[in-house]
Amino acid sequence: MALLCRVAAASLRVSRSRPLVAAAVRASSAGAQYQHILVEKKGERGNVGFIQLNRKKALNALCDELMREVGLALDEFENDPEIGAIVLTGSEKAFAAGADIKEMVDKTFQECYAGNFLTHWNHVTTGKKPVIAAVNGYALGGGCELAMMCDIIYAGDKAQFGQPEILLGTIPGAGGTQRLTKAVGKSLAMEMVLTGDRISAQEAKASGLVSKVFPASDVVDEAIKCGEKIASNSKLIVAMAKEAVNGAFELTLAEGNRLEKRLFHSTFSTNDRKEGMNAFVEKRKANFTDQ
CATH class of the missing domain: 3.90.226.10 (2-enoyl-CoA Hydratase; Chain A, domain 1)
Structure with missing residues (x-):
């Protein structure tokens, strides 16, 4: 002291x-x-x-x-x-x-x-x-x-x-x-x-x-x-992930889970989600374009 x-x-x-x-x-x-x-x-x-x-x-x-x-x-x-x-x-x-x-x-x-x-x-x-x-x-x-x-x-x-x-x-x-x-x-x-x-x-x-x-x-x-x-990851998806984690500090568990689900669903509208999953299936490194 x-x-x-x-x-x-x-x-x-x-x-x-x-x-x-x-x-x-x-x-x-x-x-x-x-x-x-x-x-x-x-x-x-x-x-x-x-x-x-x-x-x-x-x-x-x-x-x-x-x-x-x-x-x-x-x-x-x-x-x-x-x-x-x-x-x-x-x-x-x-x-x-x-x-x-x-x-x-x-x-x-x-x-x-x-x-x-x-x-x-x-x-x-x-x-x-x-x-x-x-x-x-x-x-x-x-x-x-x-x-x-x-x-x-x-x-x-x-x-x-x-x-x-x-x-x-x-x-x-x-x-x-x-x-x-x-x-x-x-x-x-x-x-x-x-x-x-x-x-x-x-x-x-x-x-x-x-x-x-x-x-x-x-x-x-x-x-x-x-x-x-x-x-090295998709900047677009990183931003979504950051928003979801920050939501855990501000929302109830139920509200946070709803936010997470909405953001998770949103990734399926992106090229990077498709590229990431295809790269995994094809056993290659993903080439993200932040779109």
């Missing part, structure tokens, strides 16, 4: 004492320019979108402009027919140590309510293409929430997850009380939210928050490999 308090305090000091440090503007393959993230294509076929948070001096604190840039990059990859999956990562020291406290410290209730503060963060969840979080180091507060917005979380063996907002006199505001509870259950989520305590990568895997843990030096490469595997 004491260490967590010091981390939260350190993040606050960093945010207050340093001006916004913009990295050299980076251009993606499509020409969009970003100041706080690095954007490129990865994988042997260039079919995995790659977004790296790049505010290292602030432990990748999630300022408003950074999150808007993440949304723009996601849109860019969503509209790129070559991209089949997206990897989102930070640095080896911090995926993201939290939201930028400097931007919050003087906000009023009226400003937050009228502007629906943090709502645009949900843009991470709205795309059809799967997003894989590759988490190293601190994923605290907004950083933990950002990771949970992704579809799959891979963690480095030194990663730490937590919702320490209670130590700053507030509560999670970007899904921390909701997604964490659905991922790890009420008891652990309640403990983390009410105490601000962190859990390790190994505890996160055991509780169901992350799917796999790798050495810190390997986690990004492993996430890209996962993205390549997903991208």
